[in-house]
Amino acid sequence: MERKAVKNLIIGFGKAGKTLAKSLARKGEAVAIVEQSPRMYGGTCINIGCIPSKSLIVNGQKGEKFADAALQKVNLVEKLNRKNYHMIADEPTATVIDGKARFLSDHEVEISREGQPAMLVEAERIFINTGARAILPSILGMSECKNLVTSTGLMDLQKRPDHLVIIGSGYIGLEFSSMFLSYGSRVTVIDSHRTFLPRQDRDIAARVKKDLEEAGAVFKLGYEINGVFDRDEKSILNITFDGQAEEVEADKILLATGRKPNISGLGLENTSVKIGEDGHILVNEKLETSAKNIWALGDVHGGPQFTYTSLDDYRIIESQLYGDKGRTLDNRGELASSVFITPTLSNVGLTETEAQAQRKNYRLFRLEATAIPKSAVLKQSKGLLKALVDPETEEILGATLYAEDSHEVINILSLAMKAKLPYTMIRDHIFTHPTMSEALNDLFSNANEVKK
Numbered sequence: 001m002e003r004k005a006v007k008n009l010i011i012g013f014g015k016a017g018k019t020l021a022k023s024l025a026r027k028g029e030a031v032a033i034v035e036q037s038p039r040m041y042g043g044t045c046i047n048i049g050c051i052p053s054k055s056l057i058v059n060g061q062k063g064e065k066f067a068d069a070a071l072q073k074v075n076l077v078e079k080l081n082r083k084n085y086h087m088i089a090d091e092p093t094a095t096v097i098d099g100k101a102r103f104l105s106d107h108e109v110e111i112s113r114e115g116q117p118a119m120l121v122e123a124e125r126i127f128i129n130t131g132a133r134a135i136l137p138s139i140l141g142m143s144e145c146k147n148l149v150t151s152t153g154l155m156d157l158q159k160r161p162d163h164l165v166i167i168g169s170g171y172i173g174l175e176f177s178s179m180f181l182s183y184g185s186r187v188t189v190i191d192s193h194r195t196f197l198p199r200q201d202r203d204i205a206a207r208v209k210k211d212l213e214e215a216g217a218v219f220k221l222g223y224e225i226n227g228v229f230d231r232d233e234k235s236i237l238n239i240t241f242d243g244q245a246e247e248v249e250a251d252k253i254l255l256a257t258g259r260k261p262n263i264s265g266l267g268l269e270n271t272s273v274k275i276g277e278d279g280h281i282l283v284n285e286k287l288e289t290s291a292k293n294i295w296a297l298g299d300v301h302g303g304p305q306f307t308y309t310s311l312d313d314y315r316i317i318e319s320q321l322y323g324d325k326g327r328t329l330d331n332r333g334e335l336a337s338s339v340f341i342t343p344t345l346s347n348v349g350l351t352e353t354e355a356q357a358q359r360k361n362y363r364l365f366r367l368e369a370t371a372i373p374k375s376a377v378l379k380q381s382k383g384l385l386k387a388l389v390d391p392e393t394e395e396i397l398g399a400t401l402y403a404e405d406s407h408e409v410i411n412i413l414s415l416a417m418k419a420k421l422p423y424t425m426i427r428d429h430i431f432t433h434p435t436m437s438e439a440l441n442d443l444f445s446n447a448n449e450v451k452k
């Protein structure tokens, strides 16, 4: 077996891993990064996640035809994939190894390669960045169903399905409903949960649901899925609500019921790395696993699954191994998030419901998106903005922005929260005009405070 010794081995070409590989190489350190599929150079985000999905979403909003948008998506991904490969492979002290990694011990990793003998890599330090993969709930008949796909399969289609049935109304379920509605598909969303967007305030969830319904989505919430079978070119889902059975016919079925840490076949049982009950790699606030030479970064260690949290994991490693050791998971602060539907739904910090559950004192500010001049310019006036402020410190406790471009505007509020700025600073700040961010002036004005 071919053997290789290297100081740093990174398993998985994700956001954290590739950024770390580049940084190590720039320091002149020997680093090898192993990736199981050339299709995935650069990881989930650029190949099968954020970037292709947002490309399809944006082109759908612009009114492009699905076939054209699909082609643009392929070209964009190919370009980014090659760029990511060369970003690492062209560094003199870095090596990209094609193959699937499996631990033999805390320091030894076997890499199986297609059409070539396996390779054994011995490394001083190992960074696991293997991401997450779609959870496939067990549904009777699903393995024989030819129209059942995950988000990856759906984005590979050349032709839009006439009727898309989506199982799951979380991030992927909602973003893909909005996306395919914009291309003219009929969309039905089924979720086992009765409450729509359970972590959002009820007024926000109701708005989102109503807007998606107006765009054509049909929601079937609180349904159990009993089985699926093919009939000619279509597939039929058997579902029940309160014991009442019904059938739904679909051209494609998207499974979007969550993603779980990718540790399958990684051989962690041969190491001293400990795994949590739900299958994530256990790490401390410095991302150290229970093996002293092994770290885990990104989706694989559980917690929020975002590209920007994976990037922040890289920053933690950099700070711990080469910096002032100040950066950890514990001082990450509030994370903003956005669901890229139309308009976008963004959150940071507490929702009103969470503030109430925590018995916090808060001042509530509320603004209809119709009041924002830029929303009229953009011809997208749907939405509602909410923000909570601590009455004593005047700091922002949280915000929910359901409005066009809220994925940009939310970052202003997350920065303000991190900097502990009083809300008055945002209220009185001079923003350029006409922009969606200037709505923050109005949102925080006294006139828009909701007296409880």
Ligand SMILES: Cc1cc2nc3c(=O)[nH]c(=O)nc-3n(C[C@H](O)[C@H](O)[C@H](O)COP(=O)(O)OP(=O)(O)OC[C@H]3O[C@@H](n4cnc5c(N)ncnc54)[C@H](O)[C@@H]3O)c2cc1C
Pocket (backbone or CB within 6 Å): 011, 012, 013, 014, 015, 016, 017, 034, 035, 036, 037, 040, 041, 042, 043, 044, 045, 048, 049, 050, 051, 053, 054, 099, 100, 101, 102, 129, 130, 131, 132, 151, 172, 262, 265, 266, 297, 298, 299, 300, 305, 306, 307, 308, 310, 340
């Ligand atoms: C459809 C979709 C849309 C998304 N949209 C967004 C978004 O808009 N914004 C956002 O922030 N997040 C989004 N996400 C989530 C985001 O993509 C992930 O959280 C992020 O990419 C995780 O990065 P990572 O660094 O953990 O690893 P990944 O980027 O997942 O990389 C892991 C890599 O490891 C490889 N690998 C796995 N096992 C092995 C092995 N044994 N040997 C060798 N290689 C291996 C995999 O092939 C993969 O390339 C989306 C996800 C999906 C699926």
Ligand SMILES: NC(=O)c1ccc[n+]([C@@H]2O[C@H](COP(=O)([O-])OP(=O)(O)OC[C@H]3O[C@@H](n4cnc5c(N)ncnc54)[C@H](O)[C@@H]3O)[C@@H](O)[C@H]2O)c1
Pocket (backbone or CB within 6 Å): 137, 167, 168, 169, 170, 171, 172, 173, 175, 190, 191, 192, 193, 225, 256, 257, 258, 259, 304, 305, 306, 337, 338, 339, 340
């Ligand atoms: N904009 C973004 O940042 C973005 C976009 C896409 C994905 N992501 C990341 O990817 C992760 C995975 O997304 P996701 O949408 O797959 O998961 P999710 O956890 O967001 O939503 C899963 C949904 O599936 C439902 N569900 C679970 N099991 C079910 C079953 N058996 N039958 C019917 N419904 C069922 C749940 O009730 C939930 O509504 C997200 O947590 C997110 O971190 C982020």
